[in-house]
Amino acid sequence: MNKNIEQKLLDKNTNPTSMRILVYDFLKQQQIAMSLSEIESHFYKADRVTIYRTLKTFEEKGIVHSIQENNTTKYILCHDECDEKTHKDWHLHFYCKICKQTTCKEDFTIPQSESSAYRIDEIRLFGKGICEQCLEESLQ
Numbered sequence: 334m335n336k337n338i339e340q341k342l343l344d345k346n347t348n349p350t351s352m353r354i355l356v357y358d359f360l361k362q363q364q365i366a367m368s369l370s371e372i373e374s375h376f377y378k379a380d381r382v383t384i385y386r387t388l389k390t391f392e393e394k395g396i397v398h399s400i401q402e403n404n405t406t407k408y409i410l411c412h413d414e415c416d417e418k419t420h421k422d423w424h425l426h427f428y429c430k431i432c433k434q435t436t437c438k439e440d441f442t443i444p445q446s447e448s449s450a451y452r453i454d455e456i457r458l459f460g461k462g463i464c465e466q467c468l469e470e471s472l473q
């Protein structure tokens with residue numbers, strides 16, 4: 334299984350060090366965006382700086398995208414279309430006020446402009462509300 338991750342990292346021009354493989358593997362298992370401290374508490378043996386650098390490298394290489402949420406930054410894996418030059422995660426990031434989880438809502442995307450007279454490198458779209466699960470539970 335780690336062979337797959339190694340290949341994924343290589344495809345994104347990233348040297349597959351053991352730490353990077355571990356972090357990638359962990360993020361791959363998450364359905365929600367994770368903050369540095371959440372990731373850190375999973376890797377209690379690794380130091381914070383190493384994990385932070387790993388995430389920064391991943392972000393530069395189009396492997397993860399970050400979400401600004403109040404005062405925290407959360408990270409979540411990108412789709413294959415992202416690369417070193419551009420992130421294509423132009424979708425809504427949604428924070429649930431009840432379970433406090435942040436997820437990507439890909440059915441809610443930003444329309445792309447046809448104009449090539451300018452270049453957008455980054456757009457952030459952030460929403461707050463109640464997620465599917467919490468909404469369902471509140472109706473029961």
Ligand SMILES: [Zn+2]
Pocket residue numbers: 395396397398411412415416419420421422
């Ligand atoms: Zn991305």
Ligand SMILES: [Zn+2]
Pocket residue numbers: 429430431432433434463464465466467468
């Ligand atoms: Zn929720």
Ligand SMILES: [Zn+2]
Pocket residue numbers: 398409422424425426436437438
């Ligand atoms: Zn996203």
